[in-house]
Amino acid sequence: MDHFPIFLATAGRRIVLSGGGDAALAKLRLLLKTTANITVFAPDAAPEIENWATAGKLTLIKRSMEPGDTMCAVIFYAADEDAVEDKRTAAIANADGALVNVVDNLEDSQFITPAIVDRDPVVIAIGTEGAAPVLARAIKADLEEKLPSTLGTLARIGKTFRKMSYNLPFGRARRDFWRDYYFNAGPSAIAEGLEAVQPALDALLDDHLTREARVGHIAFVGAGPGDPELLTLKARKALDEADVVIYDRLISPEILELARREAIMLDVGKVGFGPSTPQETINDLLVEHGLTGAQVVRLKSGDSTVFGRLDEELDAVTAAGIGWHIVPGIT
Numbered sequence: 457m458d459h460f461p462i463f464l465a466t467a468g469r470r471i472v473l474s475g476g477g478d479a480a481l482a483k484l485r486l487l488l489k490t491t492a493n494i495t496v497f498a499p500d501a502a503p504e505i506e507n508w509a510t511a512g513k514l515t516l517i518k519r520s521m522e523p524g525d526t527m528c529a530v531i532f533y534a535a536d537e538d539a540v541e542d543k544r545t546a547a548i549a550n551a552d553g554a555l556v557n558v559v560d561n562l563e564d565s566q567f568i569t570p571a572i573v574d575r576d577p578v579v580i581a582i583g584t585e586g587a588a589p590v591l592a593r594a595i596k597a598d599l600e601e602k603l604p605s606t607l608g609t610l611a612r613i614g615k616t617f618r619k620m621s622y623n624l625p626f627g628r629a630r631r632d633f634w635r636d637y638y639f640n641a642g643p644s645a646i647a648e649g650l651e652a653v654q655p656a657l658d659a660l661l662d663d664h665l666t667r668e669a670r671v672g673h674i675a676f677v678g679a680g681p682g683d684p685e686l687l688t689l690k691a692r693k694a695l696d697e698a699d700v701v702i703y704d705r706l707i708s709p710e711i712l713e714l715a716r717r718e719a720i721m722l723d724v725g726k727v728g729f730g731p732s733t734p735q736e737t738i739n740d741l742l743v744e745h746g747l748t749g750a751q752v753v754r755l756k757s758g759d760s761t762v763f764g765r766l767d768e769e770l771d772a773v774t775a776a777g778i779g780w781h782i783v784p785g786i787t
Contacts, residue, residue, distance in 0.1 A: 678785020
């Protein structure tokens with residue numbers, strides 16, 4: 457990964473762009489979605505840019521950029537569509553300390569602008585490190601079709617309710633509440649009208665506050681031959697919900713990437729005639745985390761019921777009174 461994806465705070469900050477043609481227009485249509493203070497330098501700006509300036513959406517300065525013009529700018533776009541001028545303005549912005557993007561010039565850019573699916577405040581950024589913009593746009597189009605237009609509204613209402621959710625214990629209890637809101641109560645309420653969402657949130661919180669905490673549970677999951685596309689839907693769901701993942705040596709990195717970032721990842725791999733985790737230690741880990749109320753995935757290569765000393769692990773968690781289920785894998 458040559459470019460690390462981040463979301464940059466732009467509220468009230470300065471963004472500068474040099475250029476007034478098609479490349480500038482393409483970037484400005486995106487930048488105007490932010491709450492940044494945008495300044496454009498262009499001796500000859502397109503009518504749309506003129507109109508945006510007249511409407512107070514940006515500041516248009518009708519001249520070429522000069523040293524000092526990008527002072528205090530957080531990012532800068534060189535969009536003059538002229539290699540010499542882009543190089544000149546990029547050098548000015550670099551000297552002023554701004555992050556620089558030269559349109560259609562990956563090599564001289566310090567950052568790239570991804571394809572974006574906008575359901576503000578839900579924003580999905582899709583990047584290919586400049587290798588395949590057409591592919592990024594295709595993925596964007598696919599997501600645009602799948603994500604409901606009401607998603608942003610639900611997220612905005614949910615954001616105002618976040619402090620109320622702090623009445624729930626940190627961790628799984630809050631995740632269960634928000635999962636219930638975004639995938640069940642929220643969509644059902646908004647279908648009845650915007651005014652129905654807030655009462656639904658209040659009722660949902662009351663419901664979750666009176667619920668008993670989920671007990672610990674172990675999912676013995678078969679990871680198949682190592683290809684994430686061959687994981688079953690149940691296996692993916694278990695990984696998505698897991699608080700703890702206890703995995704074998706042969707589990708591929710691509711499959712481990714599917715676990716939640718906050719999940720505890722425990723490598724208990726065994727190597728023939730090499731360093732290995734004793735089976736008793738694995739049993740103890742399953743019981744230890746299960747008794748804390750964690751949702752645990754015991755991830756095994758292939759099918760979880762073939763080899764892997766599954767019987768011993770089942771005996772250990774059963775003796776501790778911890779619930780379990782098996783998710784078979786493709787072999």
